[in-house]
Amino acid sequence: MSLKHLLPLAAFLLLVGLLAVGLTLNPREVPSPFIDKPAPAFSLPQLHDPEKNFSVADMQGKVWLLNVWASWCVSCRAEHELISALAKQNLAAIVGLNYKDSPMDAQRWLKRYGDPYLLSVSDIKGDVGIDWGVYGVPETFVIDKKGIVRFKNIGPVTEESLQQTIIPLIGQLQGEGA
Amino acid sequence: MIRRMLSAVIFLLLWVATPLQANIEAYHFDDPQLEVIYKELIFELRCLVCQNQNLADSNAELAQDLRRQTYEMLVAGKSREEVVNYMVQRYGDFVLYRPPLQKSTLLLWIGPFIIFAVGVFGLLLMVRRRARQQRVVMSESEQQRAAALLGGTSAATAPQDKGRG
Numbered sequence: 001m002s003l004k005h006l007l008p009l010a011a012f013l014l015l016v017g018l019l020a021v022g023l024t025l026n027p028r029e030v031p032s033p034f035i036d037k038p039a040p041a042f043s044l045p046q047l048h049d050p051e052k053n054f055s056v057a058d059m060q061g062k063v064w065l066l067n068v069w070a071s072w073c074v075s076c077r078a079e080h081e082l083i084s085a086l087a088k089q090n091l092a093a094i095v096g097l098n099y100k101d102s103p104m105d106a107q108r109w110l111k112r113y114g115d116p117y118l119l120s121v122s123d124i125k126g127d128v129g130i131d132w133g134v135y136g137v138p139e140t141f142v143i144d145k146k147g148i149v150r151f152k153n154i155g156p157v158t159e160e161s162l163q164q165t166i167i168p169l170i171g172q173l174q175g176e177g178a
Numbered sequence: 179m180i181r182r183m184l185s186a187v188i189f190l191l192l193w194v195a196t197p198l199q200a201n202i203e204a205y206h207f208d209d210p211q212l213e214v215i216y217k218e219l220i221f222e223l224r225c226l227v228c229q230n231q232n233l234a235d236s237n238a239e240l241a242q243d244l245r246r247q248t249y250e251m252l253v254a255g256k257s258r259e260e261v262v263n264y265m266v267q268r269y270g271d272f273v274l275y276r277p278p279l280q281k282s283t284l285l286l287w288i289g290p291f292i293i294f295a296v297g298v299f300g301l302l303l304m305v306r307r308r309a310r311q312q313r314v315v316m317s318e319s320e321q322q323r324a325a326a327l328l329g330g331t332s333a334a335t336a337p338q339d340k341g342r343g
Contacts, residue, residue, distance in 0.1 A: 027229060033270040100239065126243050133268040135226030135240055 032133060032152040039066075039143050040131040044121035047098055047106055054095070054121045056147065063173045065094045065166075066141040067117070068134050070101040071109035076138045079156035080113050083140075086162060087116035091170045092142075096120030099129045099137055142166060144173045203242070205249045212252050219248050219258065223265055224273050232275060 034040075043055035067083055069076040087094050096117035098106045103122050110120070123129055132141070135154075142151040151169055153161055207213040217234070223244065225236035233241050233248070244265070251261050265273045277283045316324065 030226065030272045031270055033267060126239075130243060130247060130268060133270075135269065 028136065029154055030135075032149075032154075034133060034141075034149040034152060037149060039141070039147050039149050040128075042121075042123075042128045042131060044097075044123055044128060047096070047103055047110075047120035047122050050103070050122070054119060059093070059095070059143065060147055061145050063092045063145055063170055064118075064143050065092055065170075066097055066132075066143065067094055068097045068099050068129065068132070068137050068139040068141075069120075070099045070137055071105040072101065073099075073137045075156040077113065079138055079158075080116075082157050082159065082162060084114055084116040086157075086167075089167075091167065092174070093118040097128065097132075097134075098122050099134060100124065100126040140166070142169055142173070145176060203245070205245075207253070215258050216249060216252055219252075219261055220245055222275050223248070223262075224275055226269055226273065 039056050041056050043053045046052050046054050065086075069080075083094065094117050096119070098120045100123065103124070106120065106122070110117075121128075126134075132139075138156055140153040140157055141149050144150050150173060151165065153166065157166065205213075205216065207216065220233040223233045225231045225233055225238055225241040225244070227238040227240050228236050231241075233245050247264075248261055251264065256264075262274070271277055271283075277286060279287050
Protein backbone atom coordinates (compact mmCIF):
# COMPACT_ATOMS: atom_id res chain seq x y z
CA MET A 1 0.00 0.00 0.00
CA SER A 2 1.33 3.39 -0.87
CA LEU A 3 1.67 6.34 1.43
CA LYS A 4 -1.23 7.98 -0.37
CA HIS A 5 -3.60 5.30 0.81
CA LEU A 6 -2.36 5.40 4.39
CA LEU A 7 -2.93 9.13 4.67
CA PRO A 8 -6.73 8.99 5.27
CA LEU A 9 -6.18 6.23 7.81
CA ALA A 10 -3.60 8.34 9.62
CA ALA A 11 -5.95 11.32 9.63
CA PHE A 12 -8.75 9.14 10.97
CA LEU A 13 -6.56 7.75 13.75
CA LEU A 14 -5.47 11.27 14.69
CA LEU A 15 -9.09 12.32 14.92
CA VAL A 16 -9.99 9.28 17.03
CA GLY A 17 -7.05 10.04 19.32
CA LEU A 18 -8.13 13.66 19.80
CA LEU A 19 -11.73 12.64 20.49
CA ALA A 20 -10.55 10.00 22.98
CA VAL A 21 -8.59 12.64 24.90
CA GLY A 22 -11.63 14.90 24.77
CA LEU A 23 -13.78 12.22 26.35
CA THR A 24 -11.55 12.02 29.41
CA LEU A 25 -11.75 15.77 30.08
CA ASN A 26 -14.50 17.28 32.18
CA PRO A 27 -15.83 20.45 30.55
CA ARG A 28 -17.55 21.42 33.82
CA GLU A 29 -14.19 21.92 35.45
CA VAL A 30 -13.31 25.44 34.55
CA PRO A 31 -9.97 26.44 36.04
CA SER A 32 -10.70 28.87 38.82
CA PRO A 33 -8.92 32.22 38.59
CA PHE A 34 -8.89 32.34 42.41
CA ILE A 35 -6.29 29.67 43.05
CA ASP A 36 -3.30 31.24 44.85
CA LYS A 37 -5.14 34.57 45.08
CA PRO A 38 -6.48 36.18 48.25
CA ALA A 39 -9.96 35.00 49.20
CA PRO A 40 -12.53 37.66 48.21
CA ALA A 41 -13.59 39.55 51.32
CA PHE A 42 -17.17 39.53 52.52
CA SER A 43 -19.12 40.22 55.64
CA LEU A 44 -22.46 38.45 55.90
CA PRO A 45 -25.03 37.78 58.63
CA GLN A 46 -24.75 34.40 60.29
CA LEU A 47 -27.51 31.97 59.53
CA HIS A 48 -28.31 31.12 63.14
CA ASP A 49 -27.67 34.58 64.51
CA PRO A 50 -28.41 37.20 61.84
CA GLU A 51 -27.53 40.01 64.25
CA LYS A 52 -23.92 38.89 64.09
CA ASN A 53 -21.77 39.11 60.99
CA PHE A 54 -19.02 36.84 59.88
CA SER A 55 -16.23 38.10 57.70
CA VAL A 56 -13.35 36.42 55.92
CA ALA A 57 -10.89 38.38 58.09
CA ASP A 58 -12.18 36.46 61.16
CA MET A 59 -10.42 33.36 59.87
CA GLN A 60 -7.00 34.99 59.48
CA GLY A 61 -4.26 32.65 60.67
CA LYS A 62 -6.41 29.53 60.28
CA VAL A 63 -6.75 26.92 57.59
CA TRP A 64 -10.42 26.71 56.73
CA LEU A 65 -12.90 25.48 54.17
CA LEU A 66 -15.73 27.40 52.62
CA ASN A 67 -18.48 25.06 51.52
CA VAL A 68 -21.18 26.60 49.31
CA TRP A 69 -24.50 24.90 49.91
CA ALA A 70 -28.24 25.42 49.70
CA SER A 71 -31.32 23.54 50.82
CA TRP A 72 -32.60 23.46 47.23
CA CYS A 73 -29.41 21.84 45.98
CA VAL A 74 -29.72 18.10 45.51
CA SER A 75 -26.00 17.40 45.14
CA CYS A 76 -25.41 19.19 48.44
CA ARG A 77 -27.35 16.48 50.17
CA ALA A 78 -25.28 13.91 48.32
CA GLU A 79 -22.03 15.33 49.66
CA HIS A 80 -23.40 16.19 53.09
CA GLU A 81 -22.36 12.91 54.68
CA LEU A 82 -18.79 13.36 53.50
CA ILE A 83 -18.67 16.97 54.69
CA SER A 84 -20.01 15.85 58.07
CA ALA A 85 -17.39 13.10 58.30
CA LEU A 86 -14.68 15.60 57.43
CA ALA A 87 -15.93 18.00 60.11
CA LYS A 88 -15.77 15.24 62.73
CA GLN A 89 -12.08 14.75 62.00
CA ASN A 90 -11.47 18.33 63.19
CA LEU A 91 -8.78 18.97 60.61
CA ALA A 92 -10.00 22.44 59.76
CA ALA A 93 -13.04 24.60 60.37
CA ILE A 94 -15.73 24.41 57.70
CA VAL A 95 -17.74 27.54 57.09
CA GLY A 96 -20.98 27.18 55.13
CA LEU A 97 -21.98 29.76 52.56
CA ASN A 98 -25.72 29.33 52.31
CA TYR A 99 -26.22 30.41 48.72
CA LYS A 100 -29.47 31.94 47.45
CA ASP A 101 -31.58 30.23 50.05
CA SER A 102 -34.23 31.24 52.50
CA PRO A 103 -32.76 31.20 56.04
CA MET A 104 -35.80 29.27 57.26
CA ASP A 105 -35.41 26.49 54.70
CA ALA A 106 -31.68 26.41 55.38
CA GLN A 107 -32.11 26.04 59.14
CA ARG A 108 -34.69 23.31 58.65
CA TRP A 109 -32.31 21.51 56.30
CA LEU A 110 -29.47 21.61 58.83
CA LYS A 111 -31.75 20.39 61.60
CA ARG A 112 -32.81 17.46 59.47
CA TYR A 113 -29.44 16.38 58.08
CA GLY A 114 -27.08 17.65 60.77
CA ASP A 115 -24.93 20.76 60.92
CA PRO A 116 -21.24 20.12 60.25
CA TYR A 117 -20.39 23.81 59.95
CA LEU A 118 -18.54 26.04 62.38
CA LEU A 119 -21.20 28.48 61.24
CA SER A 120 -23.08 29.29 58.09
CA VAL A 121 -23.59 32.69 56.54
CA SER A 122 -26.58 33.76 54.48
CA ASP A 123 -25.90 34.97 50.97
CA ILE A 124 -29.53 35.47 50.08
CA LYS A 125 -29.02 37.50 46.90
CA GLY A 126 -26.01 35.52 45.78
CA ASP A 127 -23.68 38.52 45.52
CA VAL A 128 -20.90 36.86 47.50
CA GLY A 129 -21.37 33.79 45.31
CA ILE A 130 -20.60 35.95 42.28
CA ASP A 131 -17.56 37.42 44.03
CA TRP A 132 -16.27 33.91 44.65
CA GLY A 133 -17.02 32.83 41.10
CA VAL A 134 -19.55 30.23 42.21
CA TYR A 135 -21.42 28.62 39.33
CA GLY A 136 -22.06 25.03 40.33
CA VAL A 137 -23.33 24.56 43.87
CA PRO A 138 -21.96 22.79 45.86
CA GLU A 139 -18.44 24.16 45.71
CA THR A 140 -15.72 23.83 48.30
CA PHE A 141 -12.77 26.18 48.72
CA VAL A 142 -9.69 25.50 50.83
CA ILE A 143 -8.15 28.68 52.27
CA ASP A 144 -4.75 28.82 53.94
CA LYS A 145 -3.57 30.71 57.02
CA LYS A 146 -2.66 33.78 55.00
CA GLY A 147 -6.15 33.94 53.52
CA ILE A 148 -5.11 32.61 50.11
CA VAL A 149 -7.44 30.28 48.21
CA ARG A 150 -5.45 27.12 47.54
CA PHE A 151 -7.98 24.75 46.08
CA LYS A 152 -11.49 24.72 44.71
CA ASN A 153 -13.71 21.68 44.32
CA ILE A 154 -16.56 22.24 41.88
CA GLY A 155 -19.59 20.09 42.46
CA PRO A 156 -20.00 17.60 45.30
CA VAL A 157 -16.83 16.40 47.02
CA THR A 158 -16.24 12.69 46.64
CA GLU A 159 -14.48 10.16 48.84
CA GLU A 160 -11.72 10.22 46.25
CA SER A 161 -11.26 14.00 46.12
CA LEU A 162 -11.31 14.13 49.94
CA GLN A 163 -8.73 11.42 50.48
CA GLN A 164 -6.48 12.25 47.57
CA THR A 165 -6.59 16.03 47.48
CA ILE A 166 -8.43 17.90 50.20
CA ILE A 167 -7.26 16.11 53.36
CA PRO A 168 -3.57 15.96 52.32
CA LEU A 169 -3.76 19.63 51.34
CA ILE A 170 -5.19 20.61 54.74
CA GLY A 171 -2.36 18.71 56.43
CA GLN A 172 0.20 20.51 54.31
CA LEU A 173 -1.36 23.92 54.94
CA GLN A 174 -1.56 23.35 58.70
CA GLY A 175 2.20 22.88 58.61
CA GLU A 176 2.76 26.24 56.90
CA GLY A 177 3.39 29.41 58.89
CA ALA A 178 0.75 32.10 59.12
CA MET B 179 -54.65 17.25 4.92
CA ILE B 180 -51.04 16.64 5.90
CA ARG B 181 -50.14 20.16 4.92
CA ARG B 182 -52.88 21.57 7.04
CA MET B 183 -51.77 19.49 10.01
CA LEU B 184 -48.18 20.58 9.51
CA SER B 185 -49.12 24.24 9.46
CA ALA B 186 -51.16 23.74 12.62
CA VAL B 187 -48.14 22.21 14.34
CA ILE B 188 -45.87 25.02 13.20
CA PHE B 189 -48.38 27.59 14.36
CA LEU B 190 -48.55 25.88 17.73
CA LEU B 191 -44.77 25.83 18.04
CA LEU B 192 -44.54 29.52 17.23
CA TRP B 193 -47.20 30.25 19.76
CA VAL B 194 -45.27 28.32 22.43
CA ALA B 195 -41.95 29.89 21.46
CA THR B 196 -43.03 33.50 21.92
CA PRO B 197 -43.49 33.47 25.70
CA LEU B 198 -40.23 31.54 26.06
CA GLN B 199 -38.41 34.27 24.18
CA ALA B 200 -40.02 36.93 26.29
CA ASN B 201 -38.75 35.38 29.50
CA ILE B 202 -35.63 37.51 29.68
CA GLU B 203 -36.18 40.45 31.98
CA ALA B 204 -36.17 43.92 30.49
CA TYR B 205 -33.89 46.54 31.95
CA HIS B 206 -34.54 50.17 31.40
CA PHE B 207 -31.70 52.39 30.30
CA ASP B 208 -31.90 56.18 30.12
CA ASP B 209 -28.98 56.20 27.76
CA PRO B 210 -29.54 54.16 24.58
CA GLN B 211 -25.77 53.93 24.18
CA LEU B 212 -25.61 51.98 27.43
CA GLU B 213 -28.30 49.64 26.26
CA VAL B 214 -26.25 48.83 23.17
CA ILE B 215 -23.23 48.01 25.34
CA TYR B 216 -25.41 45.93 27.66
CA LYS B 217 -26.77 43.89 24.79
CA GLU B 218 -23.30 43.35 23.35
CA LEU B 219 -21.98 42.25 26.71
CA ILE B 220 -24.68 39.71 27.47
CA PHE B 221 -24.15 38.23 24.02
CA GLU B 222 -20.40 37.95 24.57
CA LEU B 223 -20.37 36.60 28.11
CA ARG B 224 -20.85 32.93 28.69
CA CYS B 225 -23.28 31.45 31.14
CA LEU B 226 -21.19 29.21 33.39
CA VAL B 227 -24.06 26.87 34.21
CA CYS B 228 -25.20 26.06 30.70
CA GLN B 229 -21.87 26.38 29.04
CA ASN B 230 -22.91 26.62 25.45
CA GLN B 231 -25.20 29.56 25.99
CA ASN B 232 -24.40 33.18 26.52
CA LEU B 233 -25.98 35.30 29.23
CA ALA B 234 -28.62 36.56 26.83
CA ASP B 235 -29.79 33.07 25.90
CA SER B 236 -29.71 31.47 29.29
CA ASN B 237 -32.45 31.30 31.84
CA ALA B 238 -30.27 29.85 34.56
CA GLU B 239 -30.44 31.77 37.81
CA LEU B 240 -26.77 32.57 37.66
CA ALA B 241 -27.26 34.08 34.21
CA GLN B 242 -30.05 36.26 35.57
CA ASP B 243 -27.80 37.39 38.40
CA LEU B 244 -24.95 38.16 36.05
CA ARG B 245 -27.27 40.11 33.75
CA ARG B 246 -28.39 42.13 36.76
CA GLN B 247 -24.76 42.64 37.77
CA THR B 248 -23.89 43.80 34.24
CA TYR B 249 -26.83 46.19 34.24
CA GLU B 250 -26.02 47.62 37.65
CA MET B 251 -22.38 48.14 36.79
CA LEU B 252 -23.19 49.91 33.53
CA VAL B 253 -25.75 52.18 35.17
CA ALA B 254 -23.21 52.95 37.89
CA GLY B 255 -20.99 54.32 35.14
CA LYS B 256 -18.58 51.43 34.72
CA SER B 257 -17.06 50.97 31.30
CA ARG B 258 -17.39 47.94 29.09
CA GLU B 259 -13.82 46.87 29.94
CA GLU B 260 -14.50 47.16 33.65
CA VAL B 261 -17.49 44.82 33.39
CA VAL B 262 -15.49 42.32 31.33
CA ASN B 263 -12.58 42.47 33.80
CA TYR B 264 -14.99 41.96 36.68
CA MET B 265 -16.32 38.78 35.12
CA VAL B 266 -12.89 37.45 34.11
CA GLN B 267 -11.55 38.04 37.64
CA ARG B 268 -14.31 35.81 39.00
CA TYR B 269 -14.91 33.21 36.35
CA GLY B 270 -11.70 33.24 34.32
CA ASP B 271 -11.20 33.68 30.59
CA PHE B 272 -13.74 30.94 30.06
CA VAL B 273 -16.52 33.46 30.61
CA LEU B 274 -15.56 35.18 27.36
CA TYR B 275 -17.00 33.78 24.18
CA ARG B 276 -14.18 35.54 22.35
CA PRO B 277 -11.06 34.32 24.14
CA PRO B 278 -8.14 36.74 24.43
CA LEU B 279 -5.04 36.12 22.35
CA GLN B 280 -2.47 34.65 24.70
CA LYS B 281 -0.07 31.73 24.96
CA SER B 282 -2.66 29.14 25.92
CA THR B 283 -5.09 30.21 23.20
CA LEU B 284 -2.55 30.72 20.43
CA LEU B 285 -3.39 27.44 18.73
CA LEU B 286 -7.07 28.29 18.93
CA TRP B 287 -6.51 31.56 17.15
CA ILE B 288 -4.00 30.56 14.48
CA GLY B 289 -5.00 26.89 14.16
CA PRO B 290 -7.63 27.51 11.45
CA PHE B 291 -5.13 29.53 9.41
CA ILE B 292 -2.57 26.72 9.69
CA ILE B 293 -5.15 24.18 8.52
CA PHE B 294 -6.14 26.52 5.70
CA ALA B 295 -2.51 26.95 4.64
CA VAL B 296 -1.96 23.19 4.68
CA GLY B 297 -5.09 22.75 2.57
CA VAL B 298 -4.00 25.35 0.03
CA PHE B 299 -0.54 23.79 -0.13
CA GLY B 300 -2.02 20.34 -0.75
CA LEU B 301 -4.33 21.70 -3.42
CA LEU B 302 -1.45 23.43 -5.20
CA LEU B 303 0.56 20.22 -5.15
CA MET B 304 -2.34 18.29 -6.62
CA VAL B 305 -3.06 20.83 -9.33
CA ARG B 306 0.57 20.97 -10.37
CA ARG B 307 0.88 17.21 -10.48
CA ARG B 308 -2.20 16.97 -12.62
CA ALA B 309 -1.00 19.69 -14.98
CA ARG B 310 2.26 17.82 -15.44
CA GLN B 311 0.41 14.61 -16.23
CA GLN B 312 -1.70 16.26 -18.91
CA ARG B 313 1.25 17.71 -20.74
CA VAL B 314 1.90 14.46 -22.61
CA VAL B 315 3.95 14.97 -25.73
CA MET B 316 2.76 12.80 -28.59
CA SER B 317 4.89 11.83 -31.49
CA GLU B 318 3.85 12.68 -35.05
CA SER B 319 2.54 9.19 -35.80
CA GLU B 320 0.61 9.10 -32.53
CA GLN B 321 -1.03 12.40 -33.35
CA GLN B 322 -2.10 11.14 -36.72
CA ARG B 323 -3.51 8.01 -35.21
CA ALA B 324 -5.39 9.98 -32.62
CA ALA B 325 -6.83 12.27 -35.29
CA ALA B 326 -7.89 9.26 -37.35
CA LEU B 327 -9.61 7.70 -34.36
CA LEU B 328 -11.41 10.93 -33.59
CA GLY B 329 -12.91 10.93 -37.06
CA GLY B 330 -11.04 12.05 -40.09
CA THR B 331 -7.79 13.89 -40.56
CA SER B 332 -7.08 17.24 -38.94
CA ALA B 333 -7.25 18.83 -42.40
CA ALA B 334 -10.80 17.52 -42.89
CA THR B 335 -12.08 18.90 -39.60
CA ALA B 336 -10.72 22.38 -40.11
CA PRO B 337 -13.28 23.62 -42.69
CA GLN B 338 -16.08 22.26 -40.57
CA ASP B 339 -14.97 24.47 -37.74
CA LYS B 340 -14.86 27.46 -40.04
CA GLY B 341 -18.35 26.75 -41.28
CA ARG B 342 -19.68 26.68 -37.80
CA GLY B 343 -17.98 29.93 -36.88
